[in-house]
Amino acid sequence: MKTIRKIILTSFARLATAVAFAAKPIPGPKGGKIVTAEAPHVEFFVEKDRSVIVSFYDKDMKPVTPAGQVVSAVAEAKTGKVTLAFTAKDGALVSTAPLPEGDGYRVVVQVRDTAEARPKNYRVEFHEEVCGECKRAEYACICDEAGGDKHDH
Numbered sequence: 049m050k051t052i053r054k055i056i057l058t059s060f061a062r063l064a065t066a067v068a069f070a071a072k073p074i075p076g077p078k079g080g081k082i083v084t085a086e087a088p089h090v091e092f093f094v095e096k097d098r099s100v101i102v103s104f105y106d107k108d109m110k111p112v113t114p115a116g117q118v119v120s121a122v123a124e125a126k127t128g129k130v131t132l133a134f135t136a137k138d139g140a141l142v143s144t145a146p147l148p149e150g151d152g153y154r155v156v157v158q159v160r161d162t163a164e165a166r167p168k169n170y171r172v173e174f175h176e177e178v179c180g181e182c183k184r185a186e187y188a189c190i191c192d193e194a195g196g197d198k199h200d201h
Contacts (some may be wrong), residue, residue, distance in 0.1 A: 066193045068085070073190045077109060081188040083157060083170035088112060092157055092172050096183065098146035100132060102157065113139045118160040123174070127152045 058059025074082040078101065087107035094100055102119045104112040119141045121132040125148035134141040147155070155172045175186035183190045 057195055067172060069121060074109075075184070075186060075190045076103075077105065077111075079188060081172055083172065084168075090157070090159055090170070092141075092155070092170070092187075094147060094174070094176065094187070094199075098149075100143040100147060101133075102134060102141040111139060116142055117141070118163050119157065121157045123147050123155045125150060145191045147174065156189055 049060050059134065068198065069168075074089065076082050076091035076093060078091060078093045080091045080101070082089050082091050082105075084090045087105070089105040089107075089109065091103045091105065092100065100121060102112055103131070104117065106112050114136060119134045121134075121143065123130045123132065127148055127150070130145075130148050132143040132145055132147070134143055136142075153174055153175050155174050157170045157172060158167045160167050172187055177186050178184065179189040183188055184190060
């Protein structure tokens with residue numbers, strides 16, 4: 049009986065994983081990467097000056113003003129790790145310092161629903177060049193997973 053239960057649970061887990069990987073990425077309204085699969089959605093967007101804007105959206109992708117969320121990020125650049133702090137500005141959270149120069153590095157975004165809440169970590173592979181297919185920055189590309197082909201960076 050326990051063996052059958054394990055087989056069924058394993059099958060459901062594999063099915064859920066397959067569905068998650070088959071889902072098309074959600075385009076961020078500002079042109080950034082939506083890092084969450086469910087609402088409230090969190091968008092990671094890099095401005096031309098390399099400052100980072102983290103915006104929140106409801107299930108219908110309508111903007112939601114941050115209400116107590118705490119965000120931090122660690123850029124794991126080739127020159128070393130850089131921690132970014134965020135402050136509220138114009139209905140979003142904006143980094144107080146820019147991302148390090150260069151690209152091809154990981155940025156770990158940590159979101160807490162409140163200062164006391166357990167953090168949720170999201171990883172973004174930062175590549176600033178523009179995708180020829182969807183015309184978005186590569187870190188926010190919405191056609192990588194959808195078509196199954198990986199772009200060359």
